[in-house]
Amino acid sequence: MRRQKFSFGRVLSVGALCLGMMGAASAERVLHRANGGEPQTLDQAHTSINIEEFILKDLFEGLTVYDATGTLVPGAAQGWTISPDATVYTFTLRPQAKWSDGSDLTAADFVFSFRRIEDPKTAAGYANLLYPIKNAEKVNRGELPVERLGVEALGAKTLRITLERPTPFFLQLLTNQSALPVNEASLKKNGKDFIKPGVMVSNGAFRLVGYVPNDRLTMAKNAHYWDAGHVKLDKVVFYPTEDQSASVRRFEAGEMDVMFGYPADQYKRLSQRYPGQAHVETALATYYYAFDTRQPPFSDVRVRRALSMAIDRDFLAQEIYGGTRVPAYALVPPGIASYGAPTAPTFAALPQLEREDRALALMARAGYGPGGKQLEIEVRYNTSRDHERVATAVADMWKRVFGAKVKLVNLDVSSHYAYLQEGGKFNVARAGWIADYADAETFLGLSVSGNQTFNYGRFSNAAYDALMKRSYDERDPAVRARTLHEAEALLMQEQPMAPLLTITDLWLVSNRVKGWHDNVVNQHLSRFLSLSE
Numbered sequence: 001m002r003r004q005k006f007s008f009g010r011v012l013s014v015g016a017l018c019l020g021m022m023g024a025a026s027a028e029r030v031l032h033r034a035n036g037g038e039p040q041t042l043d044q045a046h047t048s049i050n051i052e053e054f055i056l057k058d059l060f061e062g063l064t065v066y067d068a069t070g071t072l073v074p075g076a077a078q079g080w081t082i083s084p085d086a087t088v089y090t091f092t093l094r095p096q097a098k099w100s101d102g103s104d105l106t107a108a109d110f111v112f113s114f115r116r117i118e119d120p121k122t123a124a125g126y127a128n129l130l131y132p133i134k135n136a137e138k139v140n141r142g143e144l145p146v147e148r149l150g151v152e153a154l155g156a157k158t159l160r161i162t163l164e165r166p167t168p169f170f171l172q173l174l175t176n177q178s179a180l181p182v183n184e185a186s187l188k189k190n191g192k193d194f195i196k197p198g199v200m201v202s203n204g205a206f207r208l209v210g211y212v213p214n215d216r217l218t219m220a221k222n223a224h225y226w227d228a229g230h231v232k233l234d235k236v237v238f239y240p241t242e243d244q245s246a247s248v249r250r251f252e253a254g255e256m257d258v259m260f261g262y263p264a265d266q267y268k269r270l271s272q273r274y275p276g277q278a279h280v281e282t283a284l285a286t287y288y289y290a291f292d293t294r295q296p297p298f299s300d301v302r303v304r305r306a307l308s309m310a311i312d313r314d315f316l317a318q319e320i321y322g323g324t325r326v327p328a329y330a331l332v333p334p335g336i337a338s339y340g341a342p343t344a345p346t347f348a349a350l351p352q353l354e355r356e357d358r359a360l361a362l363m364a365r366a367g368y369g370p371g372g373k374q375l376e377i378e379v380r381y382n383t384s385r386d387h388e389r390v391a392t393a394v395a396d397m398w399k400r401v402f403g404a405k406v407k408l409v410n411l412d413v414s415s416h417y418a419y420l421q422e423g424g425k426f427n428v429a430r431a432g433w434i435a436d437y438a439d440a441e442t443f444l445g446l447s448v449s450g451n452q453t454f455n456y457g458r459f460s461n462a463a464y465d466a467l468m469k470r471s472y473d474e475r476d477p478a479v480r481a482r483t484l485h486e487a488e489a490l491l492m493q494e495q496p497m498a499p500l501l502t503i504t505d506l507w508l509v510s511n512r513v514k515g516w517h518d519n520v521v522n523q524h525l526s527r528f529l530s531l532s533e
Contacts, residue, residue: 029531031235031526032257033054034250037049039052043192044180046125056177059206061180061205062179069519070519089161091160099202100202100224101186101201102224107157108184113184114149117130119139128140128453129436130179136149175523186199204527205227214240220234242383247262248270251508251510259507262506264321274508279505279508284521285522287328287430287500289379289497289500290496290497291496302363303375311498313327313500321386321501327501335438338438340481345492356401363402377404378409379429380409382411382412382416383413447491461490467487471487515529515530
C-alpha cells in the first residue's frame with residue numbers, strides 16, 4: 001500500500017484560501033448613494049422633497065409601495081378590500097410586520113400616524129395630501145377633533161379608512177412619505193429626538209445608525225423587517241452632496257454606486273465613457289418658475305404672461321440640458337392616462353420671435369419695459385449647476401427683451417424650499433413638482449388658494465378654486481377630466497407659474513448595482529437593489 005505524502009505548506013495554503021473565501025463572503029455589502037442635498041428633516045410630517053423621500057422610504061414602509069419597476073404593490077399591508085361605492089378601504093396588515101425594536105406593527109400605529117399628520121398642532125405641510133380621508137380637512141383646520149378622522153383600527157392587524165368621496169388614486173397617495181407610520185411610543189418618549197440615530201424606531205427594510213449633517217447618513221439592515229430574508233444589502237450610506245460635479249468625480253472614482261441628478265451637460269460624455277450607467281428617466285414632473293402674486297409688478301397678469309412668453313424653452317432644453325429635458329408650456333406633464341394631453345396657453349403655438357414681440361407689447365401695456373418703468377427682478381433658485389445655468393439664461397432673455405435688471409440669489413435646497421413653504425416673499429422662484437400620484441390633480445392642486453404650503457406665489461382665484469372643488473366632487477371620470485382641463489386653461493391664462501421643462505430624472509448607476517429599473521415614478525428603494533462582487 002502506498003503511503004500518501006502530506007504537505008503541511010499545502011494545508012496552510014488551502015486553509016488560507018478557505019479563510020479568504022469566508023472573509024469575502026462575510027464582507028459587508030454597502031451601497032453608497034449620492035443624494036443631491038441635505039434633508040430638512042426625517043420627520044414624515046415635515047418632509048416634501050425627493051431627497052428626503054429616498055431616505056425615508058428605506059427606513060419606513062407605508063401600506064402600499066412602488067416596487068423596483070414602479071408598480072404599486074402591497075407594503076406593510078398584505079392586501080385590502082374596497083367597498084362597492086369606493087369610499088371604504090379595509091387593509092389587512094402583514095402578520096409578521098414589526099418595528100425595528102421587535103414590537104408588532106399594528107393598525108393602531110397607522111391610526112396614530114394619520115391623526116398626527118392631520119392634527120393642526122403638527123402643522124404638517126403635506127396634510128392636504130390626505131384630505132380625501134373623511135373629515136381630514138376639517139380636522140386639519142381645527143373644526144373637528146382628531147378622533148373624528150375617518151381612520152380606525154378594527155383589530156391589531158385590520159385598518160379601515162373611510163373617504164369623503166371616491167378617490168381613484170387613493171392607493172397611490174398612500175405611497176407618499178406623509179403616509180408612512182410613526183412609532184407612537186418612541187415619539188412620546190423622545191419628542192423631537194425620535195428621528196435621531198440610535199433612537200429612531202422604523203418599520204422599513206433599514207434602520208438609522210448614523211447621521212453626520214452635511215456629510216453622510218448611514219442605515220443598516222433591519223433584522224425585524226418582514227421581508228428581511230430578501231434584502232441583500234447590509235448597509236446603505238446616503239451622501240447629501242449638492243455639488244453635482246463633485247459627486248460625478250466620486251462616482252468615477254468608484255466611491256459612489258448610485259448618484260441622483262448628474263449635470264445634464266455631462267450626459268453625452270458620461271454615456272459614452274460609462275455605457276449603460278448614465279440613465280435618463282422620463283418622469284411625471286415639471287420644472288417651473290413661480291411668481292409672487294402678492295406684490296407688484298408680479299401681481300399683474302400681463303407682466304407674468306409677458307415674462308413667461310419671453311422665455312425660450314427650446315434653448316433651455318437643448319443648450320442647458322443637452323436634450324435630456326422637454327420644453328413645457330402646461331403645468332401638467334404628458335403621460336397621465338386619465339387626463340390626456342395637457343392644456344397649454346395660446347402663445348405655446350407661436351414661434352419664439354413672435355412670442356417675444358407680443359410679450360414686449362403686453363409688458364408695455366402694463367407700463368414696463370422700454371419707454372416705461374424698468375423691471376427689477378430677483379430670481380431665487382436652489383444651488384445646482386443646472387439651475388444656475390437656467391437662471392442665467394432666463395435673466396439674459398429678460399434683459400434682452402425688456403431691458404430688465406435681474407439679480408440671481410441661490411440657497412441650498414433645504415433652505416430654498418423652507419423659505420418658500422413658510423411664505424417668504426420673493427419675485428421669481430425656481431421650483432419643481434414631481435407627481436405624488438398619476439393624476440392631474442397633484443399638479444393643479446398646487447395653486448388652490450387654500451394650499452398654504454406649496455402655492456408659493458400665493459395665487460388666489462375664486463373661479464379656479466371653484467373648478468378644482470367641482471373636480472373633487474365629480475364622480476364621472478370623463479366630466480372630471482374636462483373640469484380639470486378647464487382649471488389648467490385658466491391657470492395657464494393667469495400664469496402664476498411659468499412651466500419651463502418636463503423633467504427627466506438623471507441617475508448614474510454603477511454596473512455593480514443589480515435590480516435597477518428606470519420608472520416614471522422615480523422610485524428606487526434600496527431593498528430591491530443588490531451589489532455584484
